[in-house]
Amino acid sequence: MNFLTAKSCQLPAFWYPALSMPDAPPLQQQTPDTLMLFGFWYRAMASDALKRGQMRSTMLLEQPLVVGRDQHGKPFALRDACPHRGMPLSYGQFDGHNVECPYHGWKFDAHSGQCTLIPSLVADQIAGQKIKVDRIYAGSYPCEERDDFIWVFIPDPVPSSAGFTKAAPAHEPAPEVPKFSERYKLAYLTADLPCSVDHGIIGLMDPAHGPFVHQAWWWRSQHSIHEKQKNFEPIPYGFRMSAHTPSSNSAPYKLLRLYAKADSITTTIDFVLPNLRSEVIRAGKYWFSSLTTVTPITRNQCRIDVVAAWNLFHWIPLAPALLKFVFAKFVEQDRRTMEIQSEGLKHNPHLMLIDDADRPAKWYFGLKKAMLETKKSGGGFQHPLTGPVTLRWRS
């Protein structure tokens, strides 16, 4: 997928000796605490992967999780490790309210993680308050459902008093796909990528791979490569490719132009930490938007999830199916590319980022570095962009 859906690069003006994090170890050798940003919402799994009363184990940022859905359909997320002796709770039973550990049968409230029962205690041990059952907690995470996905907030690691800590609430709601009308359609795609979250994200925002990776007769060929120019501006914790009329060389835009007034089509693309790429296309009263995330699973494994919402194309039969086909093809091309790239990365090659095509990738590393510094020092956020910038490249 083309992060910056379009545009071009000049021939390299600068060659960077390493991936623009001068003090950091090579990209593939980063440790999880510099590679993955804690203190944010992440997509854990698609809503339809989880029925009422079910639980499933998963992993986010190398944290083992058990995600479930209570008897009312409300999702929850617990650390997949019993605070007693570490048994994965996902092997236990869930009655729709409480999760029961399969080892000694301790029970935990699914939403708060609070311990509700320790079966081995005899009556006077409970009465004598030798052990206060309700002071014990399984690790629990804020959990919300948005746009067909279950999101989990992964907090900054705290010096743990493990087993006795109630989860802190998230300081903001989970991100949402931008929407501009009451009625709309929603569809999603998901794919596992065998690379670190950084490679997943910079692959997503890389404008120069389009003509080579995303060739298809109905989209574009290598010969359609041409010079492009786009304006960018800083936004809080991210950057925006300013609203522009989309590139003329792709078939879907040509189609869209037929149905809406051509001069009214604009595209805006934002990237915001930790991993959110949103794109909004507006054509008069019609709109199409998407929120793509690249989620760290482990240090060398991530997952891309694309959720799209739209109120257009309803007059074209099978449009959603067609759209899903196009997106799926793009995502598969990216996935396959990253799979092959991971073979090369195994051997720790020297890497470089060039201007202007890799500038968004440099901004990403700049944003991330600024975020890590802010978390460490508690100081202000040093945004890598100080004002609007125009980038030029060929693609």
Ligand code: FES
């Ligand atoms: S390990 Fe879970 S109850 Fe003992």
Ligand SMILES: [Fe+2]
């Ligand atoms: Fe791509």
